[in-house]
Amino acid sequence: MFTLTEIADDPSLLTRRLARIDGSDVVFRPLTHADTEPLASFLMGLSPESRRLSTFDGYDLATAQELCDAIARYDKLRLVLEEVPSGRIVGLLELSLELHPDDIARYREASIRLTATDCRFGPTLADDYQGKGVGTQVFPLIADVARGFGKRRIILLGGVLADNARAIRYYQKNGFQAVGSFTGTNGVRSLDMILDLDLPPGQ
Ligand SMILES: CC(C)(COP(=O)(O)OP(=O)(O)OC[C@H]1O[C@@H](n2cnc3c(N)ncnc32)[C@H](O)[C@@H]1OP(=O)(O)O)[C@@H](O)C(=O)NCCC(=O)NCCS
Incomplete structure (x- = not known):
């Protein structure tokens, strides 16, 4: 199993090159200082x-x-997509390896007991990289990283806004299931979704 310090010391452990079907290749790798x-x-x-x-x-x-200073300081692992050869960062993929009490409480209402083998995921792609399949292309790598930290399920970091149709479709097609909805402090409705990494893809 990985630790955040090991990854920070040797980012190559999680570095992979993705050949894009259209456009430039991208490298998936941990954020570095x-x-x-x-x-x-x-x-x-x-x-x-x-x-x-x-x-x-x-x-x-x-x-x-702040995000770069926070590397290996607390529970977050941040990964980026770097466009080749420009070196431009075109995606930030966040894995939170610890749960927030609010998540635990919300999922309990849906009869799901979150444990230390659950983690949280939040992806953001640059605008010109959205809606082209890149998020789906990279998702198996995210799942492998989560497994590498001993995780067996992934929930959404902060949920997904109920009107974010593309993200909801993205999560669904990558195996997440909706478990409930909640209204955030901003008064906006969001959905909770969960993926069981032990199930074969498509289940
Ligand atoms: C969410 C995000 C990571 C998804 O990555 P992506 O590469 O854009 O997603 P993909 O292209 O792999 O998949 C998107 C799917 O949604 C579909 N889609 C696109 N726009 C849609 C819409 N308005 N309504 C419904 N589905 C839509 C696509 O057709 C595709 O599904 P398909 O392959 O079955 O046709 C990316 O769009 C993003 O960064 N969005 C902005 C930030 C964000 O919303 N982050 C999530 C916060 S919870």
Whole structure:
């Protein structure tokens, strides 16, 4: 099993190159301390709609610096998609290896008992990379990383907004099932979804 420190010390453990069917190849790899500027460009480039669908604390250099400083500091593993050969970051994929008490409480209402072998996932692609199958192409790698940390199920980090039809379709086609809905502090309705990594794909 991996630890966050091992990954931070040797990002090549999780680095894979993906051949795109159309367009440039991308490299899937852990975020590193050298990524502050390209990550800032990625965050700054997100459209208002992408920022509404996938919320970060900020969309600037300071936020990118915080995310890079946080590597192996707490439960988050952040992976990026780097376009080749430009070096541009075109995706940020977050895995949270620990659960939040609010998640545990919500899933309990749906009769699902979350445990230490569950983790949370939140993907964000650059606007020009959305809706082209890249999220689906990369998902098996995410599932492998989760398994590498001893995880057996994946839930959504903060749920998915009920009006985010593309993301809901994306999760469904990658094996997630809706388990319930909740209204966030912003008054907006979101869905909880879960994937059982022990089930064969398509079950
Ligand atoms: C969500 C996200 C990671 C998905 O990755 P992706 O590469 O765009 O997804 P894919 O192209 O692999 O799959 C999208 C699916 O939704 C479908 N889709 C696209 N727009 C849709 C819409 N408006 N309504 C319903 N389905 C839609 C696509 O046709 C495809 O399904 P199909 O293969 O069965 O045809 C990406 O779109 C993204 O970063 N979105 C913005 C941020 C976000 O919403 N993050 C999730 C927060 S919970």
